[in-house]
Amino acid sequence: MNRRHLLTTALAGATVTALPAFAQPAAIQVGAVEILTGPAAAYGIAIKAGLELALDAINLKGILGGQKIALTVEDSAGDKNQAINAARKLIGRDKAVVIIGPTLSNEMFAVGPVTNERKIPTVGTSTTAAGITEIGPYIFRTSLPESDVVPVTFKKAQARGMKTVALMYANDDAFSKSGYDVMKASADKLGVKIVATETFGSKDTDFSAQLTKIKALKPDAIAISALVEPVSGVVLQARQLGIGPEVQLIGGNGSNSPKLGDIAGKAADGMIVGSPWFIAKPDEVNQKFVAAFKAKYNKDPDQFAAQAYDCMFIVAAAIERAGAADSEKITAALAKTSFSGVMGPFAFTSGRDPASADGVVVLEMNGGKFGIAK
């Protein structure tokens, strides 16, 4: 352990070899391309931590009759070209049989065609954009797209009696608009009547006109798709204008941030948001993961670490079932994954996307903090 930390520090985030290659000559080579430096480094560092925590457990027993997995994490710095070079290096130099990552969807759109052509199975743990797995038959992902998360939140609201909903979204931002599209589709599918659709700008601070109009229509719920800052502003003004707890507030992916409580405080109480994972999920697997993560890294895991943790187990199990460190066989084995981890039960669809949204947790704001919605 000490030796590994020394190595990590010495290489200062450029190229990080999890296990020295000479220590295990027969190790199975797995590569990962993640953002370890730059503004989005928090995601890649969390993912790397999750992968390595899982790897510790896997290598304790070993796979394929005692062989260990050697994980090499290359830094993409969030740059598409650097991500492609990293993937080429992992395939050519390290002879990686599987690649995990890259971190961002737009990096996957660059790296995926390269690894797919080399027939190396590539598994994204945090790529949520539409069309990722359509790159080719070797591209998988374990992260739920937003289109799978929002319907679960809407079902929860419907179970609480939502028959009508007003939708609000920021119309100058692609992320917010695509979240709105999913909300609209969910409402239509569940037979919930949309009584109003109101827009605003991501940088707006005044939402009183839209909210006054919505208040007069008396909807059962208001669903908002935007980044957390404008959502907080909408929620604060809704309370000022007298929209009370009788109206269910629903947030999209952008609202799944502790900042909602920091900015809006108690005004956000009662708002529900779907999340692929939550730290306080009570099941044993998750609680064990959280405790082990805290013990190893001395901080709380986030969603990205949790997704990566599961992914490492999914990949290791596929190599085990493949019976050899052979990319073609591993690809076939991955497709038959049946796993249950910290994110809940997991399998791939025939399109190599996550098959079920059963692991989605609906969170509810209470006293400025998220908890699991009852």
Place this chain on the structure above:
Amino acid sequence: MLGQQLANGLILGATYALFALGFTLMFGVIRVINLVYGFYFTAGAFIALYLTRNLGWPMAVAFPAAAIASGVMAIGIDGLLLTRLRRVGAPELASLMVTLGAVLALYATATALLGPDIKRFPASVIGAEAMEFAAIRITQAQVLILLATIVLVGGLLALMHGTRLGLALRAMAENPDAAGLMGIDTIRLAALVSFISGALAGAGGVLIGLNFNAIQPYMGEAMMLRGFVVIIVGGLGDIRGALIAGLLLGIVEVLTAGYIASGLKEAVAFAILVAVLWSRPAGLFGRAVTRRA
């Protein structure tokens, strides 16, 4: 619903007018389009935030302190940027470019130091509970904005038209060289205008920050576009015009969002700007040739 929407529009319009007051004063007297103005607005909000949150000052003390501090800051920055330009008689475009560069540098520095996150005043500094009159809900912060707008507009008009200082300011707006020859110290007067304008911006930043709970380094930038519309429609340098134009813009935006479509509110507001300038190039209340303060 119409009553509440008109109240929403009135409050939004008052925030526009409040923001534009110092901006139009600066232009009217010193003939400078000072884009750093938006930064004084940000600065006022952040200073009041620091005083209330970190030092625990009550809002009643932090508010004037933040306004004065923004005013002092404006004397320094404007003096540094603009005095030289005024001395060499540089054209208005030069001041526009210098202040544009300066304000972008200031916003970026503030973002680097303070972070891009949205901050808000501690919930305890002002009651968030709305009062209700005849089915119209209004919060304490909103009442404060309306009152401050009325008081500041009244105070500025009294200053400009009822005092010797106002006479000197108007003389300077009319013709700075002639005013100088008549014994008016135009450098000191310019510093005073910077102070008043900066303090008004700071005061606006505090009140608008209180109302919208969205204090972040670029908050002044977001208001600047509306500020331009208000001072242009109201007539450059026209305080009464700024008030009326601000209220009109706010009410038009809210009514468009409330009764037509929320996506169209900017389109309608800026279409009005174009229409006004097209029919009355000096603004709704401006007179084409006379310079006024």
